[in-house]
Amino acid sequence: MSKPRVAVLISGRGSNMMSLIEAAAAPDFPAEIACVISNRPEAHGLARAQAANIPVRAIDHKAFADRPSFDAALDAALAEEQIDFVCLAGFMRLLTRAFTEKWAGRMINIHPALLPSFKGLHTHERALSEGVLIHGCTVHFVTAEMDVGPIIMQAAVPVLEGDTPGTLGARVLAQEHVIYPAALRLVCDGRARLEGNRVGLDAFEIAPPALVVPPVG
Numbered sequence: 001m002s003k004p005r006v007a008v009l010i011s012g013r014g015s016n017m018m019s020l021i022e023a024a025a026a027p028d029f030p031a032e033i034a035c036v037i038s039n040r041p042e043a044h045g046l047a048r049a050q051a052a053n054i055p056v057r058a059i060d061h062k063a064f065a066d067r068p069s070f071d072a073a074l075d076a077a078l079a080e081e082q083i084d085f086v087c088l089a090g091f092m093r094l095l096t097r098a099f100t101e102k103w104a105g106r107m108i109n110i111h112p113a114l115l116p117s118f119k120g121l122h123t124h125e126r127a128l129s130e131g132v133l134i135h136g137c138t139v140h141f142v143t144a145e146m147d148v149g150p151i152i153m154q155a156a157v158p159v160l161e162g163d164t165p166g167t168l169g170a171r172v173l174a175q176e177h178v179i180y181p182a183a184l185r186l187v188c189d190g191r192a193r194l195e196g197n198r199v200g201l202d203a204f205e206i207a208p209p210a211l212v213v214p215p216v217g
């Protein structure tokens with residue numbers, strides 16, 4: 001049986017995209033990365049995906065009059081590629097309610113903070129200026145409101161003496177690369193499901209590292 005087809009949507013460097021591509025290369029991964037789409041034609045991630053032999057598309061949002069027409073073009077591309085699941089990976093574009101509702105339960109995002117804290121941009125700067133002692137990242141189902149959808153997986157990291165946004169961001173990013181493929185695996189396996197405004201999660205047996213919830217193997 002063929003695996004579910006995943007599109008990864010990016011706008012920039014694509015390090016999370018690469019973590020998904022690398023994880024999906026494992027024979028037991030329950031999905032294939034079928035294409036990478038960027039709203040910015042110059043995104044560095046497109047070249048990285050091509051080098052990994054993943055089909056890429058650029059859909060330049062500047063060529064569209066408004067959000068609905070861009071989202072319609074995106075949706076048409078996903079239909080052409082016969083996509084089952086969408087991963088937003090540093091995709092810096094708000095999506096319309098119609099688009100998010102159409103893909104509800106089949107579209108996930110990675111955010112560089114422990115939601116519901118620090119929605120939006122500049123999360124590491126804000127975490128440092130608030131003086132939090134624990135920071136991290138979140139994979140969640142995408143809903144119409146930005147950075148709000150039901151949480152599938154989180155990883156926490158300590159904030160250390162002398163941290164800068166750069167050092168803290170690097171510590172968080174390393175965990176993003178662990179939990180995004182793990183969360184995609186759960187979603188594609190049907191072990192994490194959108195159920196109303198919560199995530200239905202089946203128990204699974206994997207050794208728990210300290211700070212990832214639910215545990216990742």
Ligand code: GRF
Nearest residue numbers: 013014015016090110111112
């Ligand atoms: C990541 O920190 C991700 O959490 C956020 O945007 C950044 C994208 O980085 N949404 P990359 O393009 O995956 O390297």
